Amino acid sequence: GAVVSQHPSWVICKSGTSVKIECRSLDFQATTMFWYRQFPKQSLMLMATSNEGSKATYEQGVEKDKFLINHASLTLSTLTVTSAHPEDSSFYICSARKGGGATETQYFGPGTRLLVL
Amino acid sequence: QKEVEQNSGPLSVPEGAIASLNCTYSDRGSQSFFWYRQYSGKSPELIMSIYSNGDKEDGRFTAQLNKASQYVSLLIRDSQPSDSATYLCAVTNSGANSKLTFGKGITLSVRP
Numbered sequence: 001g002a003v004v005s006q007h008p009s010w011v012i013c014k015s016g017t018s019v020k021i022e023c024r025s026l027d028f029q030a031t032t033m034f035w036y037r038q039f040p041k042q043s044l045m046l047m048a049t050s051n052e053g054s055k056a057t058y059e060q061g062v063e064k065d066k067f068l069i070n071h072a073s074l075t076l077s078t079l080t081v082t083s084a085h086p087e088d089s090s091f092y093i094c095s096a097r098k099g100g101g102a103t104e105t106q107y108f109g110p111g112t113r114l115l116v117l
Numbered sequence: 118q119k120e121v122e123q124n125s126g127p128l129s130v131p132e133g134a135i136a137s138l139n140c141t142y143s144d145r146g147s148q149s150f151f152w153y154r155q156y157s158g159k160s161p162e163l164i165m166s167i168y169s170n171g172d173k174e175d176g177r178f179t180a181q182l183n184k185a186s187q188y189v190s191l192l193i194r195d196s197q198p199s200d201s202a203t204y205l206c207a208v209t210n211s212g213a214n215s216k217l218t219f220g221k222g223i224t225l226s227v228r229p
Contacts, residue, residue, distance in 0.1 A: 002163075034216070043221055044161070044205075093160045095217075102148045103168055104209070106217055111160040 003027050004096045006109035013084055014117055020080045021112045023094030029074035030096035034106065035067070038091045050077040084116045119144040123206050123220035131228050136193040140206030140220055143187070147208040149215075150182055152191045155203045155222070164204075165191060196227045 003026040013019050023033055033050040048069055049057040056069035068080040077096075081088055093111040097104055120143040130136045138152070149168055153161035165180040167173045167189065173180045179192040189208075193200055206220040 044219055046216060049216065091160075103166075104149060104215070105151070105163065105166050106209075107163060108153075108160045 001027050002096075002098050002105070002107040004094065004107050004109040006094055006112050008112060009110060010113050010115075012115045012117065015085050016083055018080055018082045019084055019114060020078055021092055021094075021114075023077045023079070023096070023109050025075045025096040025098075025107075028096070028098050030077075030098065031074060032097040033071060033077040034095045034097070035069060035077075035079050036093045036095065038093060038111075044093065047079075081114065084114070086116045089114055089116045119147075119208075119218050121206055121208055121218050121220040123204075123223050126223035127226055128223055129226045129228060130196050132196060132198060134196050134227075136196045136200065136225055136227070138191040138193075138204050138206070138223055138225070140189045140191075141187055142189070142206075142208045142218075144208070144210060144218075145184075145187065146210045147187075149209045150180070150189045151207045151209075151217070152178075152180060152189075153205040153207060154200075155205060157202075161205055193225075196225075198227045198229050201225055201227050 005024045007022045031052045035047045036044045047062045050071040052071045058064045071077040095106040095108045152165045154164045155161045167180040167182045177194045181190045203222045203224045205222045207217045209215045
């Protein structure tokens, strides 16, 4: 199997606070994880690629100082939304890459809904 | 720019019918091909992966890949109302920095 978990599944916070979201690969090791954001009725948008033991690679237009990513182990990546504002309210989804080369596969976590008041 | 295109939807089929979902991709370097299913309000779930030309069957699902035509499809046999969801085609090339490139998705509705 290939199971990816996220915690929390729901979070409501006040504007200006920081929120940390965890992504774990439960039954495999993942040197690479990905963070996506999805607004209602829109496509998945890749925010950043998280590499174990090194700095994350952010997509164009994503503020690295606002969305802090730490991939400290082969099974855990965290995304911290710093100084959250209502426009950061969204569905945040992580994925973990299993395997490598031509047969690599990404498995998605269940997602975290963030509501910033 | 690498692109993945899917038929514009929505697609509606009666229960028990075959649903055919199609996808083309622009990057000839693509090596891995996936179909994900996403229910409303949920995250994507891997349905099928295919890495070589031909057909791959898993239960009611069959993925077909034709690299020469840069085409990948998903057939769903004996469609059920529970198959109603958005289906995302995704491709990736190999390499340490490979990322999934998604199509816009097609919404399938299976009528009871």
